Amino acid sequence: MAEIHDSGLLLRRIPYSETSLICHFLTTEHGRISLMAKGARRAKSPFRAALYPLHRLFLTWRAGRTGMGTLIDIQREKALVDENKSLVGLELLSMASGLFQEGDPHGYEELMQALCLLSQRQELEGVCSSAWTLLHEAGWIGDLSHCWHCGEEIAMDTAMYWMGAQLVCDACGRGHAVSAGLRRSMLGVLEHGYIRLSDVDARQWKQMIGLVLQEHGVKVPDSFRSL
Numbered sequence: 001m002a003e004i005h006d007s008g009l010l011l012r013r014i015p016y017s018e019t020s021l022i023c024h025f026l027t028t029e030h031g032r033i034s035l036m037a038k039g040a041r042r043a044k045s046p047f048r049a050a051l052y053p054l055h056r057l058f059l060t061w062r063a064g065r066t067g068m069g070t071l072i073d074i075q076r077e078k079a080l081v082d083e084n085k086s087l088v089g090l091e092l093l094s095m096a097s098g099l100f101q102e103g104d105p106h107g108y109e110e111l112m113q114a115l116c117l118l119s120q121r122q123e124l125e126g127v128c129s130s131a132w133t134l135l136h137e138a139g140w141i142g143d144l145s146h147c148w149h150c151g152e153e154i155a156m157d158t159a160m161y162w163m164g165a166q167l168v169c170d171a172c173g174r175g176h177a178v179s180a181g182l183r184r185s186m187l188g189v190l191e192h193g194y195i196r197l198s199d200v201d202a203r204q205w206k207q208m209i210g211l212v213l214q215e216h217g218v219k220v221p222d223s224f225r226s227l
Ligand SMILES: [Zn+2]
Pocket: 147, 148, 149, 150, 151, 152, 168, 169, 170, 171, 172
């Protein structure tokens, strides 16, 4: 069997037998795949030092005759996010794992974009904007200048509403108000590194993210649970 090479991000590691791991990756060319890392749980396995999340990995594997491929080699690049943001980074991985299922051709670029934003923004701003970007890239949410229900463009100085897991206009329904100020802050943080969020705005934004995940049956990470 020919060897296959691709860049990937590690999503999950599942113990298999006494010594091996089944690893889930999002890859650039092959989408979401799972590969067998034989002997990866042994102390001396070269896979142990390389199989880290939140690093770009260069993978080499051999396709399986019927099912799962077998990992042959992994090269690891430097971490994509700083140590102090790695917990949130892991939450993004768990979200991505729910958003992009086995066989999905997408996911790598989307997750990479979210991790870059997390690393470039300040703490609160990074948490909110990276998760929001991941949901947006996955196609689960709309943009901030239109009603997600009727598609009408809504001026940035007008209040909108959060209904269930949707941003809607006044005519389409009511829910919690999303003030014009909050919407402008969200847009600002998504586009620029220097815009800061107030605690109140950050809390509301996190809640919106949690509700979108909940609506789609994805486990809501701690950072996005309502208090
Ligand atoms: Zn509407």
